[in-house]
Amino acid sequence: MKIVFTREKITEHIWRIFGLGDTCMYYVEGKQRGLLIDTAYGIGDLRTYIEKTFLQPYEVLLTHGHWDHANGAGQWDRVYLHRKDRELYRSFTDISFRRDRLRKTVKDIDTCPEELFVKDFEGDFSDLEEGMRFRLGDVTAEVIETPGHTQGIVSLLVEEDRTLLLGDACGEFTFMFREEASAIATYQRTLKKILDQKDRYDRILRQHGSYGSPLSLIKENMELCHEILEKRDDHIPWNYMGQPVYVAKKIDPDTHRRADGKSGNIVYSMNKLHKETI
Numbered sequence: 001m002k003i004v005f006t007r008e009k010i011t012e013h014i015w016r017i018f019g020l021g022d023t024c025m026y027y028v029e030g031k032q033r034g035l036l037i038d039t040a041y042g043i044g045d046l047r048t049y050i051e052k053t054f055l056q057p058y059e060v061l062l063t064h065g066h067w068d069h070a071n072g073a074g075q076w077d078r079v080y081l082h083r084k085d086r087e088l089y090r091s092f093t094d095i096s097f098r099r100d101r102l103r104k105t106v107k108d109i110d111t112c113p114e115e116l117f118v119k120d121f122e123g124d125f126s127d128l129e130e131g132m133r134f135r136l137g138d139v140t141a142e143v144i145e146t147p148g149h150t151q152g153i154v155s156l157l158v159e160e161d162r163t164l165l166l167g168d169a170c171g172e173f174t175f176m177f178r179e180e181a182s183a184i185a186t187y188q189r190t191l192k193k194i195l196d197q198k199d200r201y202d203r204i205l206r207q208h209g210s211y212g213s214p215l216s217l218i219k220e221n222m223e224l225c226h227e228i229l230e231k232r233d234d235h236i237p238w239n240y241m242g243q244p245v246y247v248a249k250k251i252d253p254d255t256h257r258r259a260d261g262k263s264g265n266i267v268y269s270m271n272k273l274h275k276e277t278i
């Protein structure tokens, strides 16, 4: 099996990068430096691809610790990851687990030899904090802490391109039921914080599915948080690998998109309705 990386230009400075599997990565290319955002499942030589393609110094940042975003980190010595997600990253590096998660989108994943899987990260993670700015020359990426999907997840505002890279922080089928997810009330505050900055972006990008959404996505997810907390949502039972969870709004079963044509949706477990902020 040969692992091929491809890219497509999205804005003046932002490239979307694909490797094996469904989760994309982004690269912000400044005049002086670059910023690689996420490393996907960690299969194949992403580092060589980035260095041969962009020919400039760059930093590596992980939006959060999930297996499909963080497992390529082991190719570098210095990687930015919020301290609240480091343990999470360590829990999901196992190769058989990664194979299993890829099986849905990569049918022949079992033919992929073990040596193509990037090993665990052995360097020191660097901290990510609210308001940190990566100055790349003619473009700047600012860190916004967006807890919800995980405790340490961050989004990046690429200022000059007026683009918000949300990672998995807000989606069309936002997973809010795993142990590492925050309470819905915490997530609601995150979405309000992002909405309060709406004058700074015209475009939002994500890393799954259609990879982009209308700006209304954020407000729709915030409204759903209200509905879930007040038990006014559609509350559709759904089974995620044996875990009983609920989908906030009715979906088309084939596409997993909202039946009413809107974009935002949240999949949650009942224990996330507790008020605590983790």
Ligand SMILES: [Zn+2]
Pocket: 064, 066, 149, 168
């Ligand atoms: Zn995730």
